[in-house]
Amino acid sequence: xxxxxxxxxxxxxxxxxxxxxxxxxxxxxxxxxxxxxxxxxxxxxxxxxxxxxxxxxxxxxxxxxxxxxxxxxxxxxxxxxxxxxxxxxxxxxxxxxxxxxxxxxxxxxxxxxxxxxxxxxxxxxxxxxxxxxxxxxxxxxxxxxxxxxxxxxxxxxxxxxxxxxxxxxxxxxxxxxxxxxxxxxxxxxxxxxxxxxxxxxxxxxxxxxxxxxxxxxxxxxxxxxxxxxxxxxxxxxxxxxxxxxxxxxxxxxxxxxxxxxxxxxxxxxxxxxxxxxxxxxxxxxxxxxxxxxxxxxxxxxxxxxxxxxxxxxxxxxxxxxxxxxxxxxxxxxxxxxxxxxxxxxxxxxxxxxxxxxxxxxxxxxxxxxxxxxxxxxxxxxxxxxxxxxxxxxxxxxxxxxxxxxxxxxxxxxxxxxxxxxxxxxxxxxxxxxxxxxxxxxxxxxxxxxxxxxxxxxxxxxxxxxxxxxxxxxxxxxxxxx
Amino acid sequence: xxxxxxxxxxxxxxxxxxxxxxxxxxxxxxxxxxxxxxxxxxxxxxxxxxxxxxxxxxxxxxxxxxxxxxxxxxxxxxxxxxxxxxxxxxxxxxxxxxxxxxxxxxxxxxxxxxxxxxxxxxxxxxxxxxxxxxxxxxxxx
Numbered sequence: 031x032x033x034x035x036x037x038x039x040x041x042x043x044x045x046x047x048x049x050x051x052x053x054x055x056x057x058x059x060x061x062x063x064x065x066x067x068x069x070x071x072x073x074x075x076x077x078x079x080x081x082x083x084x085x086x087x088x089x090x091x092x093x094x095x096x097x098x099x100x101x102x103x104x105x106x107x108x109x110x111x112x113x114x115x116x117x118x119x120x121x122x123x124x125x126x127x128x129x130x131x132x133x134x135x136x137x138x139x140x141x142x143x144x145x146x147x148x149x150x151x152x153x154x155x156x157x158x159x160x161x162x163x164x165x166x167x168x169x170x171x172x173x174x175x176x177x178x179x180x181x182x183x184x185x186x187x188x189x190x191x192x193x194x195x196x197x198x199x200x201x202x203x204x205x206x207x208x209x210x211x212x213x214x215x216x217x218x219x220x221x222x223x224x225x226x227x228x229x230x231x232x233x234x235x236x237x238x239x240x241x242x243x244x245x246x247x248x249x250x251x252x253x254x255x256x257x258x259x260x261x262x263x264x265x266x267x268x269x270x271x272x273x274x275x276x277x278x279x280x281x282x283x284x285x286x287x288x289x290x291x292x293x294x295x296x297x298x299x300x301x302x303x304x305x306x307x308x309x310x311x312x313x314x315x316x317x318x319x320x321x322x323x324x325x326x327x328x329x330x331x332x333x334x335x336x337x338x339x340x341x342x343x344x345x346x347x348x349x350x351x352x353x354x355x356x357x358x359x360x361x362x363x364x365x366x367x368x369x370x371x372x373x374x375x376x377x378x379x380x381x382x383x384x385x386x387x388x389x390x391x392x393x394x395x396x397x398x399x400x401x402x403x404x405x406x407x408x409x410x411x412x413x414x415x416x417x418x419x420x421x422x423x424x425x426x427x428x429x430x431x432x433x434x435x436x437x438x439x440x441x442x443x444x445x446x447x448x449x450x451x452x453x454x455x456x457x458x459x460x461x462x463x464x465x466x467x468x469x470x471x472x473x474x475x476x477x478x479x480x481x482x483x484x485x486x487x488x489x490x491x492x493x494x495x496x497x498x499x500x501x502x503x504x505x506x507x508x509x510x511x
Numbered sequence: 512x513x514x515x516x517x518x519x520x521x522x523x524x525x526x527x528x529x530x531x532x533x534x535x536x537x538x539x540x541x542x543x544x545x546x547x548x549x550x551x552x553x554x555x556x557x558x559x560x561x562x563x564x565x566x567x568x569x570x571x572x573x574x575x576x577x578x579x580x581x582x583x584x585x586x587x588x589x590x591x592x593x594x595x596x597x598x599x600x601x602x603x604x605x606x607x608x609x610x611x612x613x614x615x616x617x618x619x620x621x622x623x624x625x626x627x628x629x630x631x632x633x634x635x636x637x638x639x640x641x642x643x644x645x646x647x648x649x650x651x652x
Contacts, residue, residue, distance in 0.1 A: 038543065038588035084639075089573075114575050115612035116572050118606075119606050119611065
């Protein structure tokens with residue numbers, strides 16, 4: 031006869047008894063008698079194969095039966111058997127899935143994932159329980175949003191305040207021709223919902239700012255930066271460092287791109303790589319310098335791959351490595367990045383403890399001065415240029431754009447001298463002739479006018495608004511680009 | 512629902528903060544009254560994990576057995592296990608889940624920068640595949 035002590039939570043299966051006297055000559059026999067007497071206890075203590083569950087320890091008096099003779103350990107009269115769980119744990123390992131199963135439709139949808147052991151059911155559930163914030167639904171955000179949705183990310187936040195424009199369509203494939211004029215958020219959400227209706231989409235119709243970034247980012251496991259301006263890059267970086275969330279970074283320009291993972295604990299952040307922003311205007315944006323339409327597909331999908339690896343916990347991530355991609359050479363290079371212990375954001379003694387004014391940090395006035403109404407000194411309106419032409423007034427229309435822009439469109443009768451060539455070709459111009467300079471929007475031609483005035487030309491004017499204004503006000507057949 | 516008395520709560524938080532940046536662990540003793548688990552006292556225990564204890568803990572079954580005996584002697588029950596997560600949130604991690612047991616409430620205390628931040632309680636299933644969040648009430652000062 032031995033006494034078995036029943037732990038509190040199991041007493042609901044032992045008719046509320048806290049201890050039970052049972053007969054048996056071995057531990058196995060006593061436990062057998064116990065589960066015969068209380069069949070509901072069997073499921074608690076034994077698994078389907080009839081083995082003690084992994085967390086169940088049985089003690090004979092003060093000794094673990096594993097170190098005696100296990101089930102065959104002899105039991106004498108007056109012995110006490112105790113059931114004690116083994117318990118351990120720790121924060122190591124990502125929080126587990128609160129959603130513990132997939133529907134049959136989802137199992138079919140993700141079958142090519144499920145049959146790979148590196149993903150499997152556990153990985154697919156991780157993806158379903160993961161949340162990702164896409165900052166921007168443009169060039170990078172488009173492939174990111176589409177592929178991450180298809181892969182089964184459970185919840186996606188989209189941040190964008192922009193409207194789909196014709197100039198977006200050569201690369202932002204999440205938006206279609208029919209979407210021009212719609213909010214990018216709505217267009218992107220429709221495409222994502224069509225690809226995978228299981229994705230929960232959360233829309234933020236706003237510009238990410240120091241006021242809202244922490245509040246928005248804190249709701250997501252991974253933040254993906256798909257923007258192309260420096261203030262937002264620093265903002266996303268600092269928010270991720272402060273929130274201890276990985277920032278999956280990508281950038282594109284013309285034929286080249288970069289990607290890495292910043293702000294992963296122990297790894298470098300964007301400020302470790304670029305402590306200071308470049309002077310405003312030095313690094314052109316894609317709108318100014320152009321971008322190969324396919325390029326964001328490659329870079330965005332490198333970012334998507336990193337996000338999926340971070341969620342699955344597989345492979346070698348880009349933490350501490352910056353991938354540089356050159357589409358013309360079709361070459362990938364890699365730079366090692368280290369966390370800078372002196373970094374103001376992620377260093378040992380950080381000085382950035384809250385978000386700052388990133389426009390100011392990047393040297394951009396937070397309030398752009400409004401464009402002066404009317405025509406300023408030294409400028410001429412396109413309407414007046416057209417009248418001069420029609421009236422046959424003698425003047426030279428000087429186009430200072432690049433030759434490849436001239437091939438897109440030009441104003442009849444204009445002479446092309448690219449701004450950069452002007453100093454060496456200035457002798458082609460006559461100081462006696464009135465000159466009207468133009469470019470795409472008026473910025474470069476203003477520089478040309480300044481240069482010519484310094485070179486002694488008196489009768490020079492800048493055509494306000496450039497060829498874009500010409501297309502708007504004079505000749506809509508001239509395409510805008 | 513699990514409700515923790517002030518004295519027990521102070522013992523748990525003090526133990527968790529004292530062991531920072533390591534994880535701490537211990538047992539919660541009390542009474543079950545219908546749907547409410549009432550924690551009357553907490554017993555700090557030694558973290559018996561063999562490796563680095565920054566993100567791991569292990570309870571000795573012998574310590575639990577002793578705690579269970581003392582609880583019975585006092586007419587009380589062992590009703591929960593607590594441990595801390597230094598510098599991260601009070602979620603129930605994969606490691607927590609895979610080494611859990613469905614019989615007890617698992618209270619996780621998030622300790623950030625050495626100070627208590629927040630806590631959650633979980634009820635793992637028998638297969639160790641999922642844990643349900645349980646309402647946790649502690650005395651807020």
